[in-house]
């Protein structure tokens with residue numbers, strides 16, 4: 195295996211490259227194209243100085259990485275987290291390249307992040323940091339260049355600040371520079387729920403293939419943010435029994451099923467699920483190994499590793515998060531017959547509806563929520579069955595099949611455009 199020859203080294207980046215290497219080997223990818231795809235096309239590292247509420251100046255480090263732009267403008271979320279680094283952002287950008295190609299969107303892969311702890315920052319500080327970061331990366335972003343979206347610890351409001359800052363620089367409104375923004379300034383109906391809704395569409399397909407009735411099925415969700423809370427609520431609506439959920443502070447367990455509406459209400463006030471009455475506490479580590487039909491990691495990367503993969507007790511692992519399972523854990527899960535719906539397929543609902551939002555913004559013509567959800571389902575289910583068919587045909591795990599399709603399409607794009615666009 196070739197070493198990684200750039201500045202992006204991090205455990206998560208190495209994991210993304212390992213996945214690419216496995217897919218490249220199966221595809222018999224041209225070594226030059228393979229080498230090119232192991233590296234990002236562009237990385238921008240910026241300093242983001244802001245005046246904190248107490249009067250002192252703090253300088254945060256921000257990143258924007260464009261992994262590949264062969265199929266269209268860059269597309270990818272923006273993350274605020276204390277552990278954000280160039281390697282992790284690079285890995286997330288690479289996964290965006292495969293994801294967009296897999297579900298047939300005309301986008302390349304990108305990602306951004308700022309190393310900061312938003313739980314210790316005021317709204318004013320977050321706004322100042324977001325606006326300054328936007329200014330610093332504005333030379334790389336725009337509706338035809340690179341489009342941002344929410345990710346961990348960013349939301350509609352963050353997207354509105356970015357759109358406003360970018361628009362002020364050019365002198366007119368540019369809604370297409372971000373997706374996942376508020377409806378009133380050009381956001382799309384259904385975008386907020388899209389990732390969780392997509393997870394649920396994939397779970398419905400998998401459970402019907404495996405003949406697992408969703409009525410009463412036990413569901414465990416790690417991470418109760420945008421993706422996790424929507425997934426839990428929709429699974430609950432379908433009649434499944436959500437027995438455990440968690441956030442960064444800890445988890446809740448109730449064998450008879452949690453009242454998800456009440457948990458959401460509680461979390462909105464308490465800013466955590468911890469302390470919700472009518473449930474037992476559980477740690478994030480124990481939650482992952484609960485016996486259940488469906489396990490949905492919807493928090494951060496590398497949660498399921500070779501250490502706990504042998505103890506995972508679900509039938510379907512539906513990856514709401516990006517990169518929750520390491521390649522070593524993948525091997526163990528496959529041996530144990532756990533059906534994995536890989537991240538680049540399972541959580542693609544978010545970028546699919548982001549694509550719809552971008553299209554609506556570009557044509558200034560907006561669709562109904564019913565249209566959005568119907569089209570989301572069509573695109574995602576088609577991709578699901580393409581992945582499943584390849585996995586069956588070549589006796590592969592779903593992840594390898596998904597990566598082969600995503601990587602293969604990016605490589606095809608490179609081939610027809612000339613070698614190194």
Ligand code: NAD
Nearest residue numbers: 345346347389417418419420421441442493515516541544
């Ligand atoms: P979010 O910030 O809304 O929620 C993250 C949740 O994870 C929070 O509940 C947080 O407390 C919890 N969490 C953080 N660290 C944790 C830990 N160590 N253990 C347990 N829980 C922890 O973020 P989100 O947008 O829901 O994103 C979650 C995951 O889904 C990320 O991997 C993200 O990249 C991925 N994703 C998000 C979208 C989207 O549209 N937002 C789309 C595709 C993929």
